[in-house]
Amino acid sequence: MFKKKPQIKNLSPLKSSERRRLADQIRKDYSLPEPQTEQPQEQDGQSAQPQTLTGIRNALLPDPTSSAKFTTTHGPNSTLISGTLYVGTHPGQEERVLWFQIGKDDRLIPTVYTLWQNPGLLPLLHIGETIVGKLKGGADLFAPGLIKPHWGFDERARKDSIVAVAGHKSDTVPRWVGISKVDISGLPDDATGTAAEGLHWEGDELWSWSPLNKGGSPGPDAIEGWQGLTAMAEETDDEDDEPEGEHVEGGVPLESSTADLKITDGDSPSEEDYVPSTKEIDDAFMEAFLYAIHNAKKNVPAEPHGFDFPLQPSFLIANMVQPHLRRQSPHYNIKKTSWKNTKKFIKHLDKQVLVKSKDRNGGETVILDIDFNDEKIKSFQPYRLPKPKAAEPAEDASGISKPSSDPGTDQSLGQKLSLQVVYRASSKLVPELLPSKTAFYTSQQITSALKQYIEDNPDLVNEAKKRYIKLNPFIANHILGSNPSSDDSKALAAGEIDRGALNRRILEDDHLCIPYHILLRNEQSLESDPSLKPKSGPPPKITLTIEKRGGNKVVTAVAGLESFFINPQLIRPELQKKCAGSASVGQHIGGKPGMLEVQVQGDQRSVIEKEILAKRGVRSEWIEIVDKSKKKKK
Known part of the structure; x- marks a missing residue:
């Protein structure tokens, strides 16, 4: 429910009477035991503290407690819902959202922070650790994933009841x-379908919220008072020396010794299946940034340790963060952090006084300097990086391979490219000349179709001048009359037209033949692979722009690489080495979002065309050079 950040209004303190009323409502809704009235017995030589009504109320809703209205979206249709949340502070803890109420349901629902302080408040279910990761990603709980011990599920886990879930490893931490x-309490062994719908979890936006924007606080490894799988098995072992376990499909049986629980093959944890929390991703990005600085200081002792300022946002992510992440997983990307984009991440680094940043025209934020002597950098301890996996080129919906996103793999080297121009016929040519408006035709096929049309209509041929074709209503009205020019008027007046001129007239008029293009890579063929989809408009080009920036500094900007299966991030270091100057990657100004531009110092058109692009299959006719470095003549 709180996968996306809710809109929260201003907090207002609860009156003491209202707080007590809500606490008593919680006691009733969750069938909590009445407070003790007699002196409790001693335990382990110490007198147990009586569980008074005031103590129970304060444990559920600490004094003071504040409330606020909120709105958020829920479900596959992003339905707008509203409710109330309650914020308080447990002893020794930070101020957190402890309860929330949604819609017309008067029940207060506890957050994990409340559950960590109130053992036994809800029925606790158990699943494999891998499934915990999926639940934290927003999935609902399915019946086959539940671990059912032989003593059965908690009797309180009825339909429409609020339940908590823990993994089998940290089995006492909801x-x-x-x-x-x-x-769920009476769930049969072969049950399927959804068992519970997710409302809140460790790692969502409600867990992350705090008045000081500190982010979420992870739970402990174990909590005394919650009965986990191991503790319950030990209690049962005292009564029965040979307990038998049973399980729901997808769960696990409990043997007489449950110190090392096993899960089924389908639940075996893996790096790819594990879904990290937002805080884990944030921490990983920060560690990766520090690791990059650590490596730079190690490899280049003198400041600025090999960095060429200003650093572009794309350089920060591609060259500093991604290669130094603890885990190489699709879950670890900037969109899944609490910052959501690189600009806010840089701003966070600036607030931490790790970097000095600046906003440039166009909204781009760059790093101007790094504090290499910051204590976080000096005390950083490097960790073992995962081994890079061999990357295969990805494919888009049309089946065309795209450049690999792996920083160490350049799939464009040695590729063979061919550009094919095809056409779709307008309704003016169908069906007399071409049979379909949706099919794609090459220029040769259109020429052949025109030749066949003339052969099928021999009366069109001028016997005296066989190169000339007599005009009939179809040629005069549908072809020459589609977008008439001066040459068309002459042909209409003469009543005839040259065969070659007629063929060119058809191909060059986009009112008759709508041009499309497709860039084929290596062994691809439009004829052998119908799934390939040509794109409308003129063929793409790589643009080399030579211009002066920052005064008299000449740079060469390369844009349009993505259309030729070239990853701009991967050619930056090669450009820097070949051109013996700094190179950077940033958003292509004026281009579509996500389209990048590589900039390198100096006029490097020759090196880029002949040494960088040529070995990636790019022909010179696909390159457009724009020289803006020369002064305009008055």
């Missing part, structure tokens, strides 16, 4: 809160 969609 990580997820949801509402049961079925009677």
